[in-house]
Amino acid sequence: VSAAALNTLAIVGVGLIGGSFAAALRSAGLVRRVIGVGRSRANLERAVELGVIDQISSDAAQAAAEADLVFVAVPVQQTETVLGSIAPHLRDDAIVCDAGSTKGDVVAAAQRALGARFVQFVPAHPIAGAELSGVGAASASLYRDRLVVLTPTDATRTEAVERVQALWAACGARVVRMDAARHDAVFAAVSHLPHVLAFALVHQIAQRPDAADLFSFAGAGFRDFTRIAGSSPEMWRDIALANKDALLIELGAYRAELDALARCIAEGDGQGLAGMFESARSARQKWLKR
């Protein structure tokens, strides 16, 4: 048995993300007992039926008191409250980790909520599908070949980071580490910005008096471009606000890019346009080939 193996894992929020983490560790033989904590009794009973958790608890503090690892997989806005409620009950050797899409705000929330226990907290962002939800969608293979970004601080216990890294690796994930600010800047550029751009495009058309007519001529390109505008409005509101500073920098850079584009079009600068489009196409092809 690996040194990372857990006796008791507490999952706060037994949905797609939390349930898949439990299922993957169980499938790897790395956990003896899983306690599930959540608001929906029906969902937790389903999790027991599916063999994802062994035991139900309605009290995060009580579950945390028994756990080697507390995995918090709740909407980002609730993270601080959950961490605050478990802080006084954590064992000295317990590890706490999360799965939030933004990291600077989670680190700050954890510092406030955990106090001296902050050294036991390993911030993490597994990059995995968010289209489905609930424990019924959970799978032991969700994280296979997916990326998990850990953003420990200088204060985070080294052994805790290493153990969490080993557990994610056992789930099949590729684990990378970076600081929280870099994480937030990177995902603002390649994920958060595209999401808000897609929402903005659809919203902007949907508001027009001739929206129905316009949509009737939208094709496959429009469908793919706006696929991410089918994501959860609440989740993306939270991400946009949680990563406000980095996202505003990206929006500013993108608006400057659109200004340059509009200038090329207005001036009939075909060479400038073809240069931008060609550079984009070749960069994208290079990316897809990796």
Added chain:
Amino acid sequence: VSAAALNTLAIVGVGLIGGSFAAALRSAGLVRRVIGVGRSRANLERAVELGVIDQISSDAAQAAAEADLVFVAVPVQQTETVLGSIAPHLRDDAIVCDAGSTKGDVVAAAQRALGARFVQFVPAHPIAGAELSGVGAASASLYRDRLVVLTPTDATRTEAVERVQALWAACGARVVRMDAARHDAVFAAVSHLPHVLAFALVHQIAQRPDAADLFSFAGAGFRDFTRIAGSSPEMWRDIALANKDALLIELGAYRAELDALARCIAEGDGQGLAGMFESARSARQKWLKR
């Protein structure tokens, strides 16, 4: 045999679009002889081998002189030159049509190039895939259930419009008519704008010193959002310039939408953001259900 049936069809530009039109009409039994005109001898020979055309001609004027219908499927920027070269040779009862993605510029070009023959010209935009090219990709079923927009003017001969409409319907397409200005406004909103937005996003990231690192964290959402940035740079340069006025209006509206979005984020207006995102998601779901 339908009243729309053709004795001789001349295809100028025997690629995916022109080749598929010929193949579909042949498969519907609506054409006796197809003459292919193009710059690449190898491509034309391949078209003969595939049975898409019967005869090769290097001279559009000569082919046009024999044709009931001349189908011009060349890059939009070349349309005027091609029309000018065939104008003096067209029969009185011949019809000319095109397949360009923009229509206002094509109508203006046709007026200049065809003179009195302009009444014989039926402007058309088949909405069909442009990812593949060459006659090897042509297929008799390309237009099945696809949309074809005709943008005749008041001057266009009614019989010509009806005959072209019947031929496209025989290819399996849904045919709609609108005026060229409306066509260009509609496609600026639902097609041309998303294309330039996707190119702009990739270009803007590709230019940064840390582009490789950023791309390494881009996932499935980024891939779908930017799929259309894999399109032909030359074709999209031409479309952006040909539909300049409508596209600049759309870019302006989109930039105003981004300003409102940035304001919500900066002010922490979660309700405003959730409202925009929810309106976008529900409009998109409604559209997908149709």
